[in-house]
Amino acid sequence: MTDSWRPRLVALDVDGTVLDHDGTLPAEVRDAVRAVTDSGTRVVLATGRSWHGTLPVVEQLGLQGPSVCSNGAVIVDFPPEQIVKAVTFDPRAVIEKVESYAPGTLIAVEEIGRGYRLSGPFPHGDLTGEMVIEDVEQLSSRPVTRIILRDPTRSDGDFVALAERLGLHGVQYYVGYSAWLDIAPEGVTKAAALADVVAELGIDAADVLAVGDGRNDVEMLEWAGRGVAMGQAPTEVQDVADVVTGTYDERGLVTELRRWF
Numbered sequence: 001m002t003d004s005w006r007p008r009l010v011a012l013d014v015d016g017t018v019l020d021h022d023g024t025l026p027a028e029v030r031d032a033v034r035a036v037t038d039s040g041t042r043v044v045l046a047t048g049r050s051w052h053g054t055l056p057v058v059e060q061l062g063l064q065g066p067s068v069c070s071n072g073a074v075i076v077d078f079p080p081e082q083i084v085k086a087v088t089f090d091p092r093a094v095i096e097k098v099e100s101y102a103p104g105t106l107i108a109v110e111e112i113g114r115g116y117r118l119s120g121p122f123p124h125g126d127l128t129g130e131m132v133i134e135d136v137e138q139l140s141s142r143p144v145t146r147i148i149l150r151d152p153t154r155s156d157g158d159f160v161a162l163a164e165r166l167g168l169h170g171v172q173y174y175v176g177y178s179a180w181l182d183i184a185p186e187g188v189t190k191a192a193a194l195a196d197v198v199a200e201l202g203i204d205a206a207d208v209l210a211v212g213d214g215r216n217d218v219e220m221l222e223w224a225g226r227g228v229a230m231g232q233a234p235t236e237v238q239d240v241a242d243v244v245t246g247t248y249d250e251r252g253l254v255t256e257l258r259r260w261f
Contacts, residue, residue, distance in 0.1 A: 007260055008203050010036050011068075011194055011220060013212035014047040014057055017230055017253055025060050032257040033061050039261050044068060044197055046190040048182055048216050051076045051083075051113050052129045066200075071216050072193035073145040073184045074112055085196065086112060088143035089185040095140050097166045098149060105151045105162075107136070109144040116148075123152050126180075149181040182216065191219035209260065211245070211253055213237065228256050 012018050018033065019025055036043050043061070046068040047054055054069050058078060066077050066084060075085040091109055098105050108118035108127060115129025117139055159181050198205060210224035213233040221227030221241045229238045231247035238244045246252030
């Protein structure tokens with residue numbers, strides 16, 4: 001990276017990067033993001049959130065163009081709303097393993113733009129949109145963009161062990177801060193989806209600034225020309241980043257964006 005380097009596209013994780021973990025968007029973060037778009041530089045959200053959970057953030061920030069949702073399984077262009085890409089897989093094998101190895105684990109599968117079908121109620125605030133309770137057979141009945149596993153009684157360490165025990169092959173998985181496991185089709189990552197986005201825009205990965213704080217951001221931070229980890233990110237995320245900025249509470253994203261814009 002030369003002294004004259006400047007981002008041509010900024011890719012931002014949402015929760016813990018743009019929003020705090022209560023879903024709040026501070027004015028100084030909003031203003032820093034808008035300074036980027038006001039310069040004519042594209043901002044693309046790249047998030048584990050579903051599209052209907054991402055849309056309110058897009059609107060708050062006044063963004064236009066593509067958003068990468070569901071950890072890269074879904075790309076939506078807005079406005080007007082258009083699903084550009086949706087990668088699916090057969091959930092049956094994963095759900096059968098979960099039922100065998102970790103009975104009682106809550107299971108949800110995403111319905112793009114609407115909500116979720118799920119095995120039982122998730123903790124309040126975990127998911128947004130329409131919630132439809134189904135049995136395991138119904139949940140397994142058709143291809144999905146992702147599966148979410150949740151057990152409020154387990155730690156994230158428990159879920160790391162569960163993921164290893166499940167021996168998940170043919171899928172991609174991410175363990176969240178709590179006992180949350182996100183399972184997507186093999187090869188689906190934020191980085192892979194962003195590669196599609198920048199190819200369409202005629203921008204190189206080397207010209208992308210990416211900022212994130214979660215395990216599902218690792219590939220994105222490795223892929224981007226400048227990968228920045230938030231200060232509260234797990235060690236394995238910080239280790240792959242080019243730079244570690246301040247924590248969310250220290251307004252690490254604002255510090256990074258104001259460096260360039």
